[in-house]
Amino acid sequence: MLRRYILLNTNKFVNCRHVSQSMLQSTVDEKSGIATVTMNKPPVNSLNLEFLDEINTQLNKLQKDKIRGMILTSGLQKVFCAGLDITEFYNPNPDRLAKFWTVLQDTWLSLYMASFPTVAVINGHSPAGGCLFAMSCDYRVMVGPKYTIGLNETKLGIVAPKWFQDTMVAVIGQRKAEVSLTTGKMYTTDEALQVGLIDESLPDADSALKKGTQFLNNFQRISPWAFKMTKDISRQPTVQWLIDNKQKDLDFVLKFMQSPDVQKSLGLYLQSLKK
Numbered sequence: 001m002l003r004r005y006i007l008l009n010t011n012k013f014v015n016c017r018h019v020s021q022s023m024l025q026s027t028v029d030e031k032s033g034i035a036t037v038t039m040n041k042p043p044v045n046s047l048n049l050e051f052l053d054e055i056n057t058q059l060n061k062l063q064k065d066k067i068r069g070m071i072l073t074s075g076l077q078k079v080f081c082a083g084l085d086i087t088e089f090y091n092p093n094p095d096r097l098a099k100f101w102t103v104l105q106d107t108w109l110s111l112y113m114a115s116f117p118t119v120a121v122i123n124g125h126s127p128a129g130g131c132l133f134a135m136s137c138d139y140r141v142m143v144g145p146k147y148t149i150g151l152n153e154t155k156l157g158i159v160a161p162k163w164f165q166d167t168m169v170a171v172i173g174q175r176k177a178e179v180s181l182t183t184g185k186m187y188t189t190d191e192a193l194q195v196g197l198i199d200e201s202l203p204d205a206d207s208a209l210k211k212g213t214q215f216l217n218n219f220q221r222i223s224p225w226a227f228k229m230t231k232d233i234s235r236q237p238t239v240q241w242l243i244d245n246k247q248k249d250l251d252f253v254l255k256f257m258q259s260p261d262v263q264k265s266l267g268l269y270l271q272s273l274k275k
């Protein structure tokens, strides 16, 4: 089957059979209209400014192209996404930190409110921002049993912003989210399934991708307009706070992240990761 590969670094559609050298590969199945977007930024798909910008640009492009659905997955061996790139927060340049956080806000809004159905095929560990991205999709299929997922921010000595927390509440409910967030809980695949953080667990990536595609095929007979209106109504309460408070959220992050206590915690955490 002819697949359309998108070269993101030039931001142009190119019909060819080669995968681009970009950090993000995107293929669109021309028959079904389903895009597979694969994060491929070794070693752990950490989300820095440039990577987020690329993801956001691609989401907007797919929206314009009126694709019928999207699978978000990882091209790495055992990590879906390690979350935000901690080096963006450690001894930051304030201008870059502001840009980074603004692009993160925009990328989340693009993903959370995507006009097309989205599935996260979580084929590796998915802490913090990785979990946020997975939770922002409409359906989650995870490869089990050895990977983990959760919002672990408190374990780094930092605080998940309100919209991270609200996204989790929307998926697993207030009580479970509160315990999960305060303890920085990383769930095993089985635990995540039990608590409702993921929708399905499959033993390998191929079957997870098939499941994800099956979910998207449910929308073949659903009007894209009816889908989008329903999703907007359902998700509006979660996004509205950020839409109304982007600057306030940014100001908080700039102040919080540059405080000496937080810098100290981040430094220790980075050191522990290197060990």
Ligand SMILES: CCCC/C=C/CC(=O)SCCNC(=O)CCNC(=O)[C@H](O)C(C)(C)COP(=O)(O)OP(=O)(O)OC[C@H]1O[C@@H](n2cnc3c(N)ncnc32)[C@H](O)[C@@H]1OP(=O)(O)O
Pocket (backbone or CB within 6 Å): 043, 044, 046, 078, 079, 081, 082, 083, 084, 085, 086, 087, 125, 127, 128, 129, 130, 152, 153, 156, 158, 159, 160, 161, 253, 256, 270, 273, 274, 275
């Ligand atoms: C108010 C603002 C709040 C902001 C909220 C923040 C949300 C976030 O997303 S913060 C990021 C939280 N992420 C994590 O805590 C994940 C940390 N990483 C891991 O747990 C593991 O790396 C992981 C399980 C994902 C993968 O394990 P391994 O495959 O064994 O890889 P390594 O641990 O050896 O890591 C390889 C390499 O990558 C560096 N790394 C890992 N994660 C990050 C990250 N999030 N940002 C930057 N760099 C990261 C790690 O240090 C290693 O580096 P080298 O030693 O230089 O190779």
